[in-house]
Amino acid sequence: MTTQVTGLDGWTPEELAVPGAERPVVTAPHAVLSRAGAEVDPTSDEVVRLAADLIATMRVSPGCVGLAAPQIGVNAQVFAVDVTGHPKSVTVHGTFVLCNARVVEASRWKAGREGCMSVPDLTGDVKRAGRLVVEGTLPGTDRTVRLATDGFEARALQHEIDHCAGLLFLDRVAGAHAIYQRKVYL
Incomplete structure (x- = not known):
């Protein structure tokens, strides 16, 4: 069953009922970042724990708006997103x-x-869709949702879906001229 949503119908991370643990973020050139993630059974306890860990790790990472399982060393098609409060x-x-x-x-x-926690020293210009419709399954359920979004949230979703496919934003830039040293603010 696929549900068309404009929101996620009240689903919250707390409904996972599993406390998340902060996990270390792997950086390029770690091999897991360049392999397509395996499809998962969203109803499995392991995937529910992974979802909780992704959220916990995102919440302690300043400026983080998305995190995919490969970024914490897990070869799986699971990611978290939260663009709440981001100025864009x-x-x-x-x-x-x-x-x-x-x-x-x-x-x-x-x-x-775009920037990425797995490529901490660089940013790059990436062409992405400004309007997007994504289908996926919520963890802990067999419920498939169809999510329509735009702008910055659409960019974040595409970035995380790329991680699950074994791609970094560096794989999407037009060339070396579109890669920049990340600015460090003290």
């Missing part, structure tokens, strides 16, 4: 985790600057 966000669905997500519609392509 217009459409916001709050904190959510999707399993086995895929893009079903993409339009209004535009280049924008």
Whole structure:
């Protein structure tokens, strides 16, 4: 069953009923970052714990708006997103985790600057869809949702879906001229 949603119908990380643990974030060139993640059974206890760990790790990482399982060393198609409070966000669905997500519609392509916790020293200009529809399954359920979004949240979703496919933002830049040293603010 697929449900069309504009939000996630009240689903919250707390409904996972599993405390999350902060996990270390792996950085390039770690091999797990370049392998396509395995599809998962969203109803498994292991995936529910993974979802909780992704959220816990995101919450202690300043500026983090998304985190995928490969970034914590797990070869799986699971990611968390929360763009709440980010200055570039217009459409916001709050904190959510999707399993086995895929893009079903993409339009209004535009280049924008991206960074990544797994590539801490660089940013890059990446062309992404500004409007997006994604299907995925909520952890702890067999419920597939269809999520429509745009702008910064759409960019974050595509970035995390790429991680689950074994791609970094560096794989999407137009060339070396579109990669920049990350600015450090003291």
